Amino acid sequence: MRFFVAILLVIFCVEMMQAQPIKDQKKIEGLSSFYQEGMVLWRGFSHQWTYNHRLNRLGSYVVNPSKKTRPHKASLHHASATGIGADVGKYDGHYTFVAANGVRMFSDMKEIDFSGKEGALHSKKVEVEMSLPSDVFTAGNFEVVLNGFDVISTQKADKLHLFHLSVEDVEYVPNWNKVRFTINVGMVVRCQSLECNRFNNKFDYKVQVYYVILNGEEQSFASTENSFHELYTWDKDKEIVMRPIQKKIEGVGKSQYLDAAVAFKSLTITLDQPHWFLEWRSVVHPQNALNPSLAYDPQKGSMQYEVDVLFKQWRSDMKKESASPRHSRYSSKKPGWAAFSGSVVLLQFADAYVMNGREMGVIKWEGSNNLADDTALFQHELVFDDQVLSMKESDWKKLEAAKSKRVDEQYAIFVGDLDRIKEQRKVDKKEERDKRKWNRQFDRIEK
Numbered sequence: 001m002r003f004f005v006a007i008l009l010v011i012f013c014v015e016m017m018q019a020q021p022i023k024d025q026k027k028i029e030g031l032s033s034f035y036q037e038g039m040v041l042w043r044g045f046s047h048q049w050t051y052n053h054r055l056n057r058l059g060s061y062v063v064n065p066s067k068k069t070r071p072h073k074a075s076l077h078h079a080s081a082t083g084i085g086a087d088v089g090k091y092d093g094h095y096t097f098v099a100a101n102g103v104r105m106f107s108d109m110k111e112i113d114f115s116g117k118e119g120a121l122h123s124k125k126v127e128v129e130m131s132l133p134s135d136v137f138t139a140g141n142f143e144v145v146l147n148g149f150d151v152i153s154t155q156k157a158d159k160l161h162l163f164h165l166s167v168e169d170v171e172y173v174p175n176w177n178k179v180r181f182t183i184n185v186g187m188v189v190r191c192q193s194l195e196c197n198r199f200n201n202k203f204d205y206k207v208q209v210y211y212v213i214l215n216g217e218e219q220s221f222a223s224t225e226n227s228f229h230e231l232y233t234w235d236k237d238k239e240i241v242m243r244p245i246q247k248k249i250e251g252v253g254k255s256q257y258l259d260a261a262v263a264f265k266s267l268t269i270t271l272d273q274p275h276w277f278l279e280w281r282s283v284v285h286p287q288n289a290l291n292p293s294l295a296y297d298p299q300k301g302s303m304q305y306e307v308d309v310l311f312k313q314w315r316s317d318m319k320k321e322s323a324s325p326r327h328s329r330y331s332s333k334k335p336g337w338a339a340f341s342g343s344v345v346l347l348q349f350a351d352a353y354v355m356n357g358r359e360m361g362v363i364k365w366e367g368s369n370n371l372a373d374d375t376a377l378f379q380h381e382l383v384f385d386d387q388v389l390s391m392k393e394s395d396w397k398k399l400e401a402a403k404s405k406r407v408d409e410q411y412a413i414f415v416g417d418l419d420r421i422k423e424q425r426k427v428d429k430k431e432e433r434d435k436r437k438w439n440r441q442f443d444r445i446e447k
Contacts, residue, residue, distance in 0.1 A: 035099035035353060038072035039107065039212060040064055040382060041263045042148040043094040043356070044283035044308075047080055050415075051318040051328040052276035054083035054191060056157035057372030060093050061148020061210040062382075064107040071385035072097070076359045078380075079150055081372030083157035085327030088414040090407060092360035094283050096261045097384050100352035102220025104136050106213045107147060112185055115204045118158060119274075123186035129178045130213060136177075140216050143223040144170040144181045145263040145345055147210035152372060155204040158189035159274035166266030166343075167211050183209050184266075190274040212263075214347065222348045224251040225265060228307045233337040239316045244285070244306035249346045253301030257348030260296040261356075262286060262305050267342040269311055275336055279312035284344050286356060301348065309340040323415045327367065355389065357382075358400065360407050364414040 045060030059079035065072075076093045098105070108130065116122045144167045151163070164186035171180050189203050214221065226249040234240040251260070262284050269282075286295035287304040295304045314333040322328035359380040391399075 034101075035351075036101050037103055037105050038068070038097070038099045038384065039105035039214075040072070040074040040076075041096045041098060041145065041212060041261060041347075042076075042210070043096055043263060043285070044281075045078065045091065045093045045148075046279070046281040046283060046308075047078070047089055047091040048279040048312075049082065049087045049089045049277075051085070051087065051322040051324075051331045052278040052314055053085060053087065054157035054276060055151065055153070055160045055189065056081040056083050057150070057152050057376050058280065059148070059150025059152070059208070059377075060091070061109075061150060061208070062093075062095055062107075063210070064212070071383055072099070073384075074382045076380045076382060077148070077150075077377060078361060078363075079152070079372065079377040080363055081365050081370070081376040082367050084367050084369055085331075086324040086367040087327075087365055088323040088411060089363045089365070090360070090411060091363065092358055093380070094285070094358050095356070095382070096263070097355045097357065097382075098261055098347070098349070098352055099384075100216075100220075100349045102137075102350060103214060103216035103352070104133075105215075106130060106132075107211065109208055109210045110183055112183070112207045112209065113205075114185070114187055114207060115202065118190040118201045118203050119161075119188065121162065121186060121188050123164070123184070126183045126185075127180065128183060128211075129173075129180045132177050132179055132215075134177070136215050137217045137220075138172060138174060138177075140218055141221050141223065142170050142172050142179055143214045143345065143347065144168075145212050145214070145265055145347075146267070147212045149210065150208040152206050152208070153204065154206060154371070155202075156191070156200065156369065158191040158203050159193075159276060160269075160271065161188035161190055161274045162268075162270045163187055164266075164268040165207075165209065166268075167209075168265065170213070172215075179213055179215070181213070183211070185209065188274075192274070216349075219256070220350045222252045222257060224249060224346045224348075225343050226346065227343045228341065230307075230309050230340040231337065233335070234313060235335045236314075236333040239314070240312060242310045244308040246287075246304075246306050247344070249303050249305065249344065251301040251303070251346045251348050253299055255298040257301065257350050258298050259349045259352040259354045260303055261347045261349075261354050262303060262344050263347060265343045265345050268340065269309075270339045271311065272336045272338075273334075275311075275313050275334060276331065277311060277313065278315055278318065279310060281308050281310040282340070283308040303346050305344065307342075307344065311338040311340075324367070353389070355384075357396075360403055362407050362411045362414060
């Protein structure tokens, strides 16, 4: 009897495995056979210069293809530029790849122009409408998340005082088969120090806002929003170190949604006064970014995550150890405070594959108040083929370590390049002085 029961249990388990292929099998055989939709979601960025600057350009965002591709291809972009001073910076961008069934995902960008008087709050509320294909889940759930931003000066660089960005109030308009939502952007910038034009108190920026709209059947997709806040101060003596905020978000439980991801819906930074910036971090992580199943509990529908936010005004020895000591000798430390706030959304999927990743790089910017065109923009191609999706966690760690090593090597080369430029300028100046000296002596002899 026991033998017969055991045989029945084995047959039942085999049938269940055949009916519901496990994720490892999906990765081995390729996602194209199992998932209808794919999208790369932005989870934030970090950027650090060797000394502090005005905000000429700063951006991090993900671009997805307008049409479905197999394998899924996307790109992560980072943009950064200083004002007068040349410098070298390190950056990284964080993303999540989601492949899912029963869910539709659409991405796009909206550009918003900002201009006006420095020191005043300028805000814009933009209503966005997108026409949808006929096969969307009209009776299902809709959500919109940030997929990054790019802040670009079109005239001159200023110091940041406040920046706000949010996407909200998403709704489906059945009469026109459109989805509608609101983008809110707010800025306060000012430049009152020696390197600024005192006769021009106007500012001109454009802000590009990237977003993803998600739509899914109620049994296939759900979303839950959670807010965060962080306030801190710094002085001129001790370099500030900030730890990530540990958070937990409760969604729909009872194992209805087996996979989940997190993304930003809003982000706000407020400073006590306009500041030069040295470092900026705004990242949301599952607490185990390489294996989100360890952070997400389907039974409870909860995600353990952390928000890593920082605005840093100065670092120790930034004048002596910067990439451009000729310029950094004018940099200064100022005490102050920063307040970060925003909202993160938990995206839950009944049938999906979720993978978190990071790209990193280094930038050399020559300063001189140059407008931040595409020479300030860097692009990382993301291709999610079967080879990538079948990689083990240990292989991902090795790959990320190799990327970090290459970035450090490139960083050292760029810093060396600026040092050589500095030394060459000294040689050129000496040659020019010697030339003028010999010309004066030659003129006296001629007379």
